[in-house]
Amino acid sequence: MTSPTSIEKGNEHIAIEIDRGYSSSEKLVCLLHLTLLVCILSNPLKKQILSLCHSTEFLRAKRALPGSIHYSVIAMPSPDSSLMPLRVCDRCIRKKVRCNQARPTCSRCFELGETCSYTSVKRKPGPSIGSHYGSNSSKSRRSSGSQDFPYKRRNSPSREAPRKDLSSDEAAPASEGHILQDPLGFSPPVTTANQTPTNVSHIASQIIFTPEQAEYLLESYFDILQDANPIFSKELFLHRYRSCQCSEDLISTILIMTAKLTGFTVNEDDPIILDTCLDQILSSSILEDDLIGDILSLDQFRKAFILAFYEFHQFPGHQAWLRVGRVTRMAYRIGLDRLDHIRTLYPDWNTVSPEDIQEWKSLWWCLYRLDTYSNISSGTPYLVDDSVICTSLIQSHAVQPSGASNNSSELFLQPKSEDLSKVLLAASSSPETLLMNVHNITTAILRQAGLVFRLNLPRSQEAIGAQVAKVERQLATIRLALPPGWLNPRRNAFSDESHADHHARTITVLHLRMAQLLLSIADTGLRQGDEWLLSWQNVLETSQDIASIADQWDSSFCLAVDPAISFTIFTAMIFLDLHKKATIMAEHNHSSDIDHHITVLHLQLQHFARIWTLPRLLKLSFESFSQSVSGPLSHRHITLILSRFEAPLHPRWLQFLSSANTVLADCQ
Template sequence: MSVNSRVCDRCIRKKVKCEEHIYHCARGHLTYRFAQVICSVHTALAALKQASHARIRPKGEGLVHHAGLDNGSSGSGSMPTQSPPGDPMLDRNLASGGTHQQALQDFTELSVEFSPYGSMTAPSDGQFGHTGYYLEPGQERDILVHFFDEVHAAIPLFHESSFIRLYDNGLACRDLIVTIVTVTAKILGPINYWKTEDVHLCMGALLKATASENDSSSTQATLDRFRQECLLAYYEFHQFPGPPSWMRVSRLTRKAYAVGLHQVENPELCSAFDAALTDQDEIEDWRYVWWCVFCLDSYSNISSGAPFIVELESINTALVRRPNCNDTAALASTPKVLLPEEVDHLWKTTQDVVSGGCMNDFNIHMITTTILRQAGNLLRLRSEGKRLPTRNAALKGTLATLRLALPPRYLNPARNVLRAERSADHHTRLTNILHLQMVRLITSMPQGLEANEAEWMDNWQQTLETCQDIVSVVEHWNSQFSPRVDPAICFITFSALRLLNGHRRCITDPNSPLLASLSQGENVLLLFIEQFSSMWAAPKVLIQQFRDAPTSTPLTYADIDRLLSNFKSPLHPKSLQPSALSLNSAEIYESLDSTMNFADVWSFNPFDSGV
């Protein structure tokens, strides 16, 4: 009889079931010595069951379903399963027999190689563990379900059913699982079975470890590694606004370029995968990764007023064809759609998306993000003192054609109940509408009061109309769906808030009926940002700085013209001052890891002209 098929003598004498077959299936090999240890510890485990299910598990239990084999990840992500120190009930059971205690000791020593779980004891920086991570499998899976239900739509990196199946079969990357669970806990927390300080420790360790890996040329460019880095870049950008988070997004974007994710449709230039050996589902996963990187590059640089890394004309990666509703059958029959090299052809791409069978809000989101990038670039050049009336007029025309190419009622902020529009899809559509409204707001900003006062006044009135439209969109918002949306839209509503405040302060008649409407609009936008501030730090910074700035001093049109000539993106380095945070600023970072260095976190002054 072979070693791998033999039941040990102890199991025969005790008439208990040998756990060896579980290990043979999960690992494909097993030493006879390890089989003996498993069987000898079996009786001890039975004695511990009554001690609150003691947290020591036989290695066979759960391995098949949650082994977390690392699919190409550079980190191992597992560590020995141990009992919490100082557990009196556990200590009494162990003291009942030296044989059991010795068996458990042997089991712990041998389980290092095989354990799929994080430590159940104090946080550890061991090779096989994640600091502060000690969730039970059921708890871990519960948070994963919440991730897909409440967070995933904001950064759709996964095919939900496929990933859950891999997880249940023990084939999902362990580092990726820990990252998903920790990010979800940070966004939706606190969680009653995971201490807040341990969540902080785990997130801090993940950010620190991946930051050093990003600087290493040995980091593997696997699909799961890219997904992990996208999640961490998304989290850090909104929770730690400042140079470190921008650099993380920048490194991620350049890494995506290095492996050719911008050229997925050209196998000669894309080295991320072997096109001849990779199925269409996995290639579609790579497309989702690229477009998430595209969004991160867009939002981080628009908000900071910096040039983009991704060049539109360099992209030869098709928009996604697999809807987020897990329908993979559409892949074979749906034609590929690419973004145009020239933004004035975006309306054609929109028509292709709408009529070509790949109509989903994620693709529309990529189109609206593309035109928003052009507006952000225009705002950056404008802040540098350049007058670009021709480009501004061209972008207005592009916006007009794009709006007309959208489906009927798409720009109506109300949910389309006649077509059974889901609330989640409705909020994704609201986000796309806000993108288009921000483009309109930027292209309407007046410039040069002295040069042409009549034109200046017309443009100033258009900004008021657009701000009111943004308020009407926000009024349809349900905060229940805020975790499903990228909080970068707070930069849009913050810009509208600043301009509405300027309009209100320009009114000289205290009895004007417009005053009440403008004040109400400011309250709506401020409350909207506050909804996101319950989950993210960046909106808290915006709220604090808006409240600290003068918001009631009357303004003249000359003052407004001077303010608009210095109008910069919310996180532009010149608009940020490296000064000590006020007393209220402790609230901004109270949910963050205290070990992080905030020396480079800046606070934003939206009215840096002092008016």
């Protein structure tokens, strides 16, 4: 049972349904979070906000709220229309999909820009009785007389997508052409936990991929997220897939997620089916994760990580944060944080092949990155303790002829963060894994800066000042230990650097700039007078450096890199906007330069927002901030805003956005 809360403006009406069991304070928190999306109906961004509210992601984003607060949004043209009886429209009945039954346009028809139509006679959703039954011969005739329809893809790679055989608008039964059918020869992994009744294989039966399409999507997976999600050795994974050695659930998850991200569709219903499958996989996998226990199932952990990564970027919020934490604790339970140590102690790990050990290590370091992004963005402590990690960095996916690993070349993150530059120098001797290891090392220094930034408020000024100086020294040594030309924002053409490697290197440079930005912001809060002005100038300088890197960005690589870099873009935009509106900038003629930097970063964020929900929300958050915070801003105003900026996704920051005008007006 729900209790509706509504906001009205003219002839428009937004009904927000919140569970009646929640207290008034919980409802207030829920509404404050909604202000980021549906706060002011007179806002110039109203159309964009309402469009996002009706998107599939938003309608299924109940998990994005803190705690267990859930809500639904219903848009209606006028309060009178709410009196009309709720009913599923003809299109949703015909397509067998769920909608919010809003009038005059439900959520599904709104996405397609259509108006709902209703027959005079009500009938239950689904096809007519008996339509599912037919002889086997009729099914075989239907599949044999098929036609070819090309898939439509967004950002298609150079290779041509395979065509799919369809005989009618109806989807064929799950037994025909299913991705888990015998012709592909999938077999369960050797070490697999008990399957839950609702597993991915069952959910994936709603989608039909031919073997050629499955192969194509798996190849496409390695064109996307490889920098952000390198949990596979491509050659080894594809070899095992073609040898029928991969988990069905893992393959199904990869195919569905890749099809969703790349826009792999045949007809208008495919995006809806993909959304439904992904939602079911995310929901059912929670129970599956709890059943893994201590069983060494590499594919299950890969699937758990992929879903955590996807949910964090596509449905950012409390539930996604909890999922990342759950997977991290699963890794600790198995011992991925001390993999090189437990291999010598336990027989079950000692029998794991060297190739799989490298795969486990890759999975651990990807989880290390995800732990960093999820907690820096939320303003919460890391779950991974850098000082006790006993899993070495990746040196090479190649295995020696003897089958043993070369222990003498193993590199570890040192317990003392001051020694990161030594690890970086040693990692430079392995060009094959240099980008991956530099990414992990720059993530480590970003974690140090994020820790200082988070401790800025409760600690004394002297302690924070010492920590800022310490991490800045580490940052300086890391910059100097990088290979020549590494910090160059442009592609190193003389070194024959590929475009993909250039953007992967750019992400590591952005890590360093973000670390410096967090340190500069923390230092600004400690200073007074001329020292404050110098620190405030450092914030501007670093934000401009981030924008200069964005100048060289190629939007075609937005799927190939980690979308969590959006937090860096967002933070730089916030402080560039503050500098533009600060009273001190009136003495300098830098307004046009700052406008250019903001425009570049905004466009870069917009490219990510076309794919992921996380940058889409950050984009709206910045636009809301920029409009609600007007200049000129005094030193006192800036100090107040700095104290409220705990993290981009922190609830108190989102609440501040909804009342920034009032708070700043009271600060005179």
